[in-house]
Amino acid sequence: MELIYLLLLLILSVLVLSVLFLLYQTRSPKAMEGIPGSLGWPIVGESFSFLSDFSSPSGIFSFMNKRQKRYGKVFKSFVLGRFTVFMTGREASKILLTGKDGIVSLNLFYTGQQVLGPTSLLQTTGEAHKRLRRLIGEPLSIDGLKKYFHFINTQAMQTLDQWEGRKVLVLEEASTFTLKVIGHMIMSLEPSGEEQEKFRSNFKIISSSFASLPFKLPGTAFHRGIKARDRMYEMLDSTILRRRSGQDFQQDFLGSLVMKHSKEDGKEDENKLTDKQLKDNILTLLVAGHDTTTAALTWLIKFLDENPIVLEQLREEHRQIVASRKGGTDLTWAEVNNLPYTVKVISETLRRATILPWFSRKASQDFEIDGYKIKKGWSINLDVVSIHHDPEVFPDPEKFDPSRFDEPLRPFCFLGFGSGPRMCPGMNLAKLEICVFIHHLVNRYIWRPLEKENFVQPTLVRMPKNKYPIIVEAQ
Ligand code: HEM
Numbered sequence: 001m002e003l004i005y006l007l008l009l010l011i012l013s014v015l016v017l018s019v020l021f022l023l024y025q026t027r028s029p030k031a032m033e034g035i036p037g038s039l040g041w042p043i044v045g046e047s048f049s050f051l052s053d054f055s056s057p058s059g060i061f062s063f064m065n066k067r068q069k070r071y072g073k074v075f076k077s078f079v080l081g082r083f084t085v086f087m088t089g090r091e092a093s094k095i096l097l098t099g100k101d102g103i104v105s106l107n108l109f110y111t112g113q114q115v116l117g118p119t120s121l122l123q124t125t126g127e128a129h130k131r132l133r134r135l136i137g138e139p140l141s142i143d144g145l146k147k148y149f150h151f152i153n154t155q156a157m158q159t160l161d162q163w164e165g166r167k168v169l170v171l172e173e174a175s176t177f178t179l180k181v182i183g184h185m186i187m188s189l190e191p192s193g194e195e196q197e198k199f200r201s202n203f204k205i206i207s208s209s210f211a212s213l214p215f216k217l218p219g220t221a222f223h224r225g226i227k228a229r230d231r232m233y234e235m236l237d238s239t240i241l242r243r244r245s246g247q248d249f250q251q252d253f254l255g256s257l258v259m260k261h262s263k264e265d266g267k268e269d270e271n272k273l274t275d276k277q278l279k280d281n282i283l284t285l286l287v288a289g290h291d292t293t294t295a296a297l298t299w300l301i302k303f304l305d306e307n308p309i310v311l312e313q314l315r316e317e318h319r320q321i322v323a324s325r326k327g328g329t330d331l332t333w334a335e336v337n338n339l340p341y342t343v344k345v346i347s348e349t350l351r352r353a354t355i356l357p358w359f360s361r362k363a364s365q366d367f368e369i370d371g372y373k374i375k376k377g378w379s380i381n382l383d384v385v386s387i388h389h390d391p392e393v394f395p396d397p398e399k400f401d402p403s404r405f406d407e408p409l410r411p412f413c414f415l416g417f418g419s420g421p422r423m424c425p426g427m428n429l430a431k432l433e434i435c436v437f438i439h440h441l442v443n444r445y446i447w448r449p450l451e452k453e454n455f456v457q458p459t460l461v462r463m464p465k466n467k468y469p470i471i472v473e474a475q
Contacts, residue, residue, distance in 0.1 A: 045078025
């Protein structure tokens, strides 16, 4: 019996490989012959070396660096199932990120496209994209964020209350903190209880389905991701219904979108959103904002431990705030918006860690770059790691040195939050969460890491593989 299963498995594998090989042959763009580089082995291309470099301490930088030395700033490869042209440098970023004349669009993986849905901000282009950004950007503006400050501050303090004398996995704690914040902002979710747990477990399944294989069969991460997305949408549906019926009035993200911008049945108004658009974009904010902020906070805490002089200077900035307080003991909105050194530490963290190592685009039309002809439909990855490690802009690039941001940099040299029409709309929220958390951390605690390893998780957002375990003591 077992032998029959093995035989069937073998036949199935041969069939799958043959189909993949045929697809590879038919999709291999002949015109890419004009671009330098290697497509590697059939079917797998250069995916193995890409993935192994990806999880190494220097990340995809070593993959890029080797090829850039051999082929120059523009080269082709076949990684993770895609024929891709990699590019780097200010010129390429300017062309790709400003999206001049709509020459490129965002290029999500198939799994991401399916989970987030067709009306997600990440899948819209042109005027529709601009409109959506306007609606979504409003509650994420500095003014819009003010009303969540108290919640963020309380959550940061409560999270840190649990840290004293304990072994802490920073990545997990940061993840819980940022998820509570976004759950509250979006739909006034209580920071603990059954609803929070449902939200959390569904989100985790959705998040891990992003980098999964594109097979929607029961038991696969992709299938589980779609199911968790459906459960999350059910939660959102009942919240939208409550908000619309006036049973539950909340001044949260969903509340303001439902009140101001949601479309009534049957009515045409392109400045308003359907329920589907609302849900797709709430999920988009969650997905785009959670892992990134979690990773940034974790890397920052790690870099501080590795750079005691920076930590001391940062601590001084936060001690000064406490020392110069006239009345009251709590961090205020004005104080958190006046942390110049902390903001530089955040920028240097985003440069050194380059949490999103490449930005993925698809050519919407033929265009030329550095003398190379790019054809409509090709995948293009902008290699941000090399931009952030360019020794001409950032001398001694491996060094963690926030003073690099003392003077404004030339455009497209630093892309921690991207640039152009797709620049991160959650930038102010991310900075606010990090500043508040760091304020309480450095004023209360000292910490030391329990492991000295530097490997990185092979996920789309770069995070320390060991989740950065530390031991924490009161100062
Ligand atoms: C430190 C934390 C964060 C980092 C490093 C970060 C980084 C980025 C970058 C680099 C981009 C541009 C990607 C590209 O051009 O391909 C981006 C876009 C985006 N980010 Fe963030 N982000 C962070 C936090 C957030 C938060 C908190 C939210 C929302 C709650 C958010 C929502 C988004 C969305 C929706 C986009 C897509 C914008 C568009 O396509 O128009 N991000 N982010």
